[in-house]
Amino acid sequence: MVARSSEVRSSAVRHSASPGAGGRRRRGAGRLAGLGLGGAALLVLLTGCDVGGAVGGFGWPQGGITPQSHRMYDLWIASCIAALAVGVFVWGLIFWCVIRYRKRGNELPVQTRYNMPMEFLYTIAPILVVSVLFYYTAVVQTGVDKLTKNPDVTVEVVAFKWNWQFNYRDGQGRDANTVASVLGTSDVIPVLVLPTGRSIRFEEQSRDVVHSFWVPELLFKRDVFPGSIRNVFEVSSLDQEGWYVGRCAELCGSYHAFMNFELRVVSPQKYDQFLAEKKAGKSTQEALKAIGEPEFAQTTKPFDTRRAKNNFNPSDASAGVGS
Numbered sequence: 001m002v003a004r005s006s007e008v009r010s011s012a013v014r015h016s017a018s019p020g021a022g023g024r025r026r027r028g029a030g031r032l033a034g035l036g037l038g039g040a041a042l043l044v045l046l047t048g049c050d051v052g053g054a055v056g057g058f059g060w061p062q063g064g065i066t067p068q069s070h071r072m073y074d075l076w077i078a079s080c081i082a083a084l085a086v087g088v089f090v091w092g093l094i095f096w097c098v099i100r101y102r103k104r105g106n107e108l109p110v111q112t113r114y115n116m117p118m119e120f121l122y123t124i125a126p127i128l129v130v131s132v133l134f135y136y137t138a139v140v141q142t143g144v145d146k147l148t149k150n151p152d153v154t155v156e157v158v159a160f161k162w163n164w165q166f167n168y169r170d171g172q173g174r175d176a177n178t179v180a181s182v183l184g185t186s187d188v189i190p191v192l193v194l195p196t197g198r199s200i201r202f203e204e205q206s207r208d209v210v211h212s213f214w215v216p217e218l219l220f221k222r223d224v225f226p227g228s229i230r231n232v233f234e235v236s237s238l239d240q241e242g243w244y245v246g247r248c249a250e251l252c253g254s255y256h257a258f259m260n261f262e263l264r265v266v267s268p269q270k271y272d273q274f275l276a277e278k279k280a281g282k283s284t285q286e287a288l289k290a291i292g293e294p295e296f297a298q299t300t301k302p303f304d305t306r307r308a309k310n311n312f313n314p315s316d317a318s319a320g321v322g323s
């Protein structure tokens with residue numbers, strides 16, 4: 001027994017003394033190569049290659065219609081690729097170690113404690129990966145949250161239980177004036193008409209509880225707060241005409257699920273005409289008809305709240321009319 005344990009000790013010493021240095025160098029080089037590949041993939045993706053389209057966007061919604069949504073999408077795809085690259089590298093190392101250093105006898109495997117180059121790599125590699133991800137996240141977030149001094153269009157989004165009002169403003173901030181307004185009712189979905197190719201500022205506020213302004217094609221949600229908080233964000237342009245459903249994304253009460261609206265992206269000419277019609281006193285439906293657009297929302301419809309049937313006081317269950 002004694003003789004065997006001394007053999008184990010001496011063989012362990014032999015292993016750690018001689019072939020360890022070459023192995024460490026190879027592993028260090030492999031780790032660096034993996035890191036380099038991950039970084040390269042991140043850079044390539046951030047320069048605009050739509051690799052994510054082939055994999056369903058890794059679960060991220062596709063079809064964004066603003067430059068901001070494209071940047072967020074690219075960041076998500078790049079982060080997923082980087083995470084996968086690191087994951088594959090680590091899984092590879094794990095399985096390689098499991099197979100290469102499986103127990104073959106009573107010899108101890110190579111001992112690598114206190115190996116300074118290796119421990120330095122263990123520390124530096126994750127810091128590098130996190131730093132790169134942090135840097136690009138900060139850059140994209142700063143870009144997405146950027147506000148300009150003079151956006152082309154300013155819309156005040158007013159949320160209330162359980163509908164929306166959109167006020168077209170002649171300037172920014174509380175002191176600006178509303179020049180036209182769209183109000184949703186239980187019978188009519190509010191249609192927010194906006195132009196392509198112009199920067200748009202959304203200034204949000206709530207009349208009661210916290211709501212959340214969400215158009216999936218903008219690829220992000222923005223909470224709408226009551227009180228003195230005015231949540232403001234901008235999109236530098238809407239790039240694609242179309243009809244897009246908008247929703248409240250914050251559980252805000254009984255009829256939260258019915259709190260839909262429609263974003264109608266039209267040409268700048270149509271938008272100007274729509275605004276002129278509204279300023280002239282036309283209703284939203286009349287103004288939509290005047291610019292050759294469907295009068296009512298196409299992507300969603302008012303929900304049947306069945307209030308008349310369910311309400312304890314059916315006489316109070318009247319629904320409003322379109323604005």
Ligand SMILES: [Cu+2]
Pocket residue numbers: 159210211212248249250251252256259
């Ligand atoms: Cu809501």
